[in-house]
Amino acid sequence: MNPFENFRIALRAISANKLRSGLTILGIVIGVAAVVALMAVGQGATSGITASVEGMGTNLITVSSGGRSFQRMAGGSATSLLYSDYEAILATVGNEAAVTPYYAGMASVKNGDRTASATLTGVLPNYTRVNAYSLASGRLITDQDNLQKSRVVVLGATSAEDLFAGLNPLGREIQINGKNFSVVGVLEAKGSSGLTYQDDMVLIPLQTAYEVVFGAQAKSRGKNTVSGIALSAADADQVDLIMANVEFTLRREHSLTLTEDLPFSVSSQSQMLASLTNISGTLTTLLGAIAGISLLVGGIGIMNITLVSVRERTREIGLRKAVGAPKGVILFQFLTETLTLSILGGILGVLIGWGIAWGVSSAGLITTSVSSEVVILSLGMATVVGLIFGIYPAYQAASLRPIEALKYE
Amino acid sequence: MIETENISKTYRLGDTKVRALRKVNLRVEDGEMLAIVGPSGSGKSTLLAILGCLDVPTKGVYRIDGQEVMRMNERQLAAIRRKKIGFVFQQFNLLPRTSALENVMLPLYYSGVSHRARQAKAMEALERVGLAERAKSHPNQLSGGEQQRVAIARALVNEPAILLADEPTGNLDTHKGAEIVAIFQKLNREEGQTVIYVTHDPFIARHTRRIVSIQDGRIVRDEPVEHPLAAGTPRSDDILGESLSTTVEEDEEAGS
Numbered sequence: 001m002n003p004f005e006n007f008r009i010a011l012r013a014i015s016a017n018k019l020r021s022g023l024t025i026l027g028i029v030i031g032v033a034a035v036v037a038l039m040a041v042g043q044g045a046t047s048g049i050t051a052s053v054e055g056m057g058t059n060l061i062t063v064s065s066g067g068r069s070f071q072r073m074a075g076g077s078a079t080s081l082l083y084s085d086y087e088a089i090l091a092t093v094g095n096e097a098a099v100t101p102y103y104a105g106m107a108s109v110k111n112g113d114r115t116a117s118a119t120l121t122g123v124l125p126n127y128t129r130v131n132a133y134s135l136a137s138g139r140l141i142t143d144q145d146n147l148q149k150s151r152v153v154v155l156g157a158t159s160a161e162d163l164f165a166g167l168n169p170l171g172r173e174i175q176i177n178g179k180n181f182s183v184v185g186v187l188e189a190k191g192s193s194g195l196t197y198q199d200d201m202v203l204i205p206l207q208t209a210y211e212v213v214f215g216a217q218a219k220s221r222g223k224n225t226v227s228g229i230a231l232s233a234a235d236a237d238q239v240d241l242i243m244a245n246v247e248f249t250l251r252r253e254h255s256l257t258l259t260e261d262l263p264f265s266v267s268s269q270s271q272m273l274a275s276l277t278n279i280s281g282t283l284t285t286l287l288g289a290i291a292g293i294s295l296l297v298g299g300i301g302i303m304n305i306t307l308v309s310v311r312e313r314t315r316e317i318g319l320r321k322a323v324g325a326p327k328g329v330i331l332f333q334f335l336t337e338t339l340t341l342s343i344l345g346g347i348l349g350v351l352i353g354w355g356i357a358w359g360v361s362s363a364g365l366i367t368t369s370v371s372s373e374v375v376i377l378s379l380g381m382a383t384v385v386g387l388i389f390g391i392y393p394a395y396q397a398a399s400l401r402p403i404e405a406l407k408y409e
Numbered sequence: 410m411i412e413t414e415n416i417s418k419t420y421r422l423g424d425t426k427v428r429a430l431r432k433v434n435l436r437v438e439d440g441e442m443l444a445i446v447g448p449s450g451s452g453k454s455t456l457l458a459i460l461g462c463l464d465v466p467t468k469g470v471y472r473i474d475g476q477e478v479m480r481m482n483e484r485q486l487a488a489i490r491r492k493k494i495g496f497v498f499q500q501f502n503l504l505p506r507t508s509a510l511e512n513v514m515l516p517l518y519y520s521g522v523s524h525r526a527r528q529a530k531a532m533e534a535l536e537r538v539g540l541a542e543r544a545k546s547h548p549n550q551l552s553g554g555e556q557q558r559v560a561i562a563r564a565l566v567n568e569p570a571i572l573l574a575d576e577p578t579g580n581l582d583t584h585k586g587a588e589i590v591a592i593f594q595k596l597n598r599e600e601g602q603t604v605i606y607v608t609h610d611p612f613i614a615r616h617t618r619r620i621v622s623i624q625d626g627r628i629v630r631d632e633p634v635e636h637p638l639a640a641g642t643p644r645s646d647d648i649l650g651e652s653l654s655t656t657v658e659e660d661e662e663a664g665s
């Protein structure tokens with residue numbers, strides 16, 4: 001009895017009992033498809049978050065107002081992050097990191113009837129580089145723009161689309177709080193991240209933001225404030241040192257002792273990445289557990305079908321033994337049959353799970369990713385489940401004397 | 410040649426024991442055709458299953474061509490069932506959703522015969538039972554008599570030394586039953602096939618050359634048939650009456 005012959009018998013048994021085979025496969029298909037799809041969503045979310053954080057720029061450190069204490073809410077005097085803080089930080093760590101301040105605020109950004117839903121951000125020339133944006137067309141904000149408080153604007157890819165709907169925005173005018181600005185540049189799209197809308201961007205010179213758009217709103221006790229300061233360390237190893245220097249500088253600037261809470265947050269991208277990866281790792285584990293349960297449910301489905309057909313199959317095994325089939329050959333034949341069904345069901349399940357993941361991706365919900373480990377794992381589990389539930393009843397039947405198996409009720 | 414020496418079979422159902430066979434001695438030469446008769450529950454099926462190596466006796470010795478069956482392992486037993494025995498069941502036991510031809514091919518899968526040869530042999534066996542033209546039909550498309558003929562073809566396909574049939578006509582009407590008996594007679598007369606069948610019907614039994622009667626697990630009588638009936642002989646009260654009356658007479662003799 002060669003394996004090919006065995007495979008032929010198995011195929012005949014499978015095709016002769018299409019309903020039974022179909023139901024058996026169905027259990028595996030549902031289990032495997034659930035595992036593949038759920039894990040694809042989990043892993044896709046994880047890598048999407050990771051990519052978006054990494055996309056913010058490598059070695060990024062952000063300083064923002066609103067630290068660990070809630071002085072503003074507590075009604076204490078608001079401590080704002082000042083433009084002078086930026087200058088002090090630049091003086092301290094300017095050699096080890098690119099430093100860029102920005103002021104972001106709400107403003108109406110229009111091109112006729114069209115509106116961009118972005119916040120307006122006043123920036124210096126190196127803002128785009130520190131935040132790892134690149135230029136698609138035109139030019140960036142320059143020092144000259146800041147000196148002259150020019151009414152120029154650089155748009156993110158989505159904002160350009162919002163305002164111009166495919167037309168080339170370069171050289172055209174948009175209205176910011178009713179004032180005309182001319183578009184000088186458009187940024188390259190960073191892609192969707194699932195975390196922030198990175199391409200919703202309306203950048204103007206920082207000085208223009210202070211003097212032309214926001215005015216007193218951007219000032220605290222007569223001094224220009226900033227929403228945040230971004231630093232990009234030249235060397236990843238220096239991130240911690242730079243952060244310490246930044247904190248030290250901020251304490252000095254605001255006359256705070258070491259024991260007082262810093263009213264600003266100084267955080268690095270790697271800290272953020274770590275906590276986000278942690279969260280999405282938990283998410284993936286949770287989804288994996290749900291998927292495992294579906295596979296178990298699929299296994300129980302297979303078991304039910306096997307139990308329902310065990311009477312007929314026991315008689316079949318009895319008959320095969322009666323006509324002279326050795327026990328080993330019968331078991332090998334059932335093994336082949338179950339393996340064929342499990343693998344077939346497994347492959348179908350992977351394809352369907354993949355299809356669901358693809359559907360989720362193309363519906364724009366979340367960018368999923370199907371990993372080969374998950375595919376191999378779920379195929380393996382499907383096979384094991386199929387084998388256990390398929391072979392065990394066959395083993396029991398084949399251990400009976402033919403006459404007992406034939407009389408089996 | 411098969412031979413049993415004091416074989417007994419006891420079933421245990423909880424505390425009660427059912428003694429289905431008690432010290433049965435039976436010897437059947439090659440080329441014989443015989444019927445095993447007896448009332449329901451007398452142990453006929455039990456004996457036949459043991460003869461067909463589908464079951465094992467609790468005690469005693471069973472030899473096929475001098476080989477002791479009880480001493481064989483699983484693999485050797487399978488080989489015996491495959492090579493020496495063809496078994497026909499009262500319930501036909503055909504695989505559902507599987508064609509007649511494939512059902513007949515089943516024993517050949519385990520005999521190392523090539524696919525082509527399997528088909529040819531199975532076709533030939535179907536021809537021997539007169540069913541070649543129904544090769545593609547599935548069991549549910551065949552009448553009871555046809556299903557039993559497929560089962561006989563399956564039993565014949567490995568050219569076994571012994572053909573065993575447990576109430577092969579039990580589920581069939583008189584006419585279909587006669588067809589089955591005719592096939593057995595033809596196999597025995599023309600090919601020298603050893604045929605043993607179980608029946609509770611004395612008329613069917615009289616188509617063989619030897620009748621073994623069992624009661625309560627014992628062989629109570631073992632006698633030749635002077636004039637075996639030809640298949641198709643009408644079932645007349647005379648014949649039946651004659652055979653029944655002899656049975657009664659001899660039973661009384663044995664009892665006295």
Ligand SMILES: Nc1ncnc2c1ncn2[C@@H]1O[C@H](COP(=O)(O)OP(=O)(O)O)[C@@H](O)[C@H]1O
Pocket residue numbers: 420421422427428429447448449450451452453454455456
């Ligand atoms: N598997 C079994 N378990 C218990 N008792 C059985 C079993 N098979 C048969 N018997 C009993 O053994 C006796 C003989 O049965 P059987 O050989 O089937 O008789 P027959 O075929 O002559 O009608 C009966 O009393 C029957 O109830």
Ligand SMILES: [Mg+2]
Pocket residue numbers: 453454455
């Ligand atoms: Mg019986």
